[in-house]
Amino acid sequence: MTSLATDSPSGAGTPPPPDDGVPAIEARDVHVRLGASPVLRGVDLTVRRGEVVALLGANGSGKSTLVRTLVGVLPATAGSVHLFGHALGNDVPWARVGYVPQRVSAVAGVPSTAAEVVASGLLHGRRLRLPRGWRSSVREALDLVGLADRARYATHQLSGGQQQRVLIARALVRRPELLVLDEPVAGVDRPSQEAFAATMTRLVADGMTVLVVLHELGELAPLVQRCVVLRHGKVVHDGAPPTPRPGHGGEAHEHVHPHAHPRTVQRPEDVRLADGPFERPDDTEDEVAR
């Protein structure tokens, strides 16, 4: 299991379990309707243990819907999802799964300290009491995202990027083996982007399996082994990351980041999706969906 303990240089205390060949995520022919609209239309996705997979696609292509379905937040209309070999439901070992939702002020209105938000990540399923040693787990998780000195800050006293890091720490405090993140760096400040990339580098080195929704590979490009691209709720690419193109991030790039705070948007050096089935900078599914 990936650990947040600090007794090794990478932050891992316990080695990950041997890969038994069962994928961390296995989704087959997943369909989701929201309201009257078919949002996912037969998605297949396998994420093997230790893989780092980026989920890409234009605004409205269904990325958030897919990850929310994979972690059981949204019900699939049809198809199946297995996590660690268990169909979604009570049999899934949820303690092994960390989920970081899109920020969208998820913690901004919560009158809690960073430490309290992180500690809430230790409560899941039928666990309604904090486990023994929770304070050190919380401290380690905050340390891992570079916010050990902000533990007692109210979340509204933190920047957007720091709030996002608190959410990541909340997912990490469970010492998950699988981390699912929905646009973790959209609209966050540069120091938080860099802190996030450094955190992910350590976690991946320790064997963490990662599925991350991104608009751009950005600072995570060196870690990403596979890219899955959604378009109109279908997978249109599943394979190697697209070739980097110079110049992306300039004025021509107008991909909308609806969750970004306008004053804190940063455009990292990134990787442009190729033409063809991939997103175009000015393309949103809402505009082109049939």
Ligand SMILES: Nc1ncnc2c1ncn2[C@@H]1O[C@H](COP(=O)(O)OP(=O)(O)OP(=O)(O)O)[C@@H](O)[C@H]1O
């Ligand atoms: N609750 C809902 N009811 C009806 N339609 C919805 C609902 N939530 C999302 N949708 C629609 O589903 C489609 C996919 O949305 P989703 O948020 O999954 O896309 P996305 O690829 O994550 O987009 P973005 O990059 O903008 O976050 C969009 O057309 C959106 O308008």
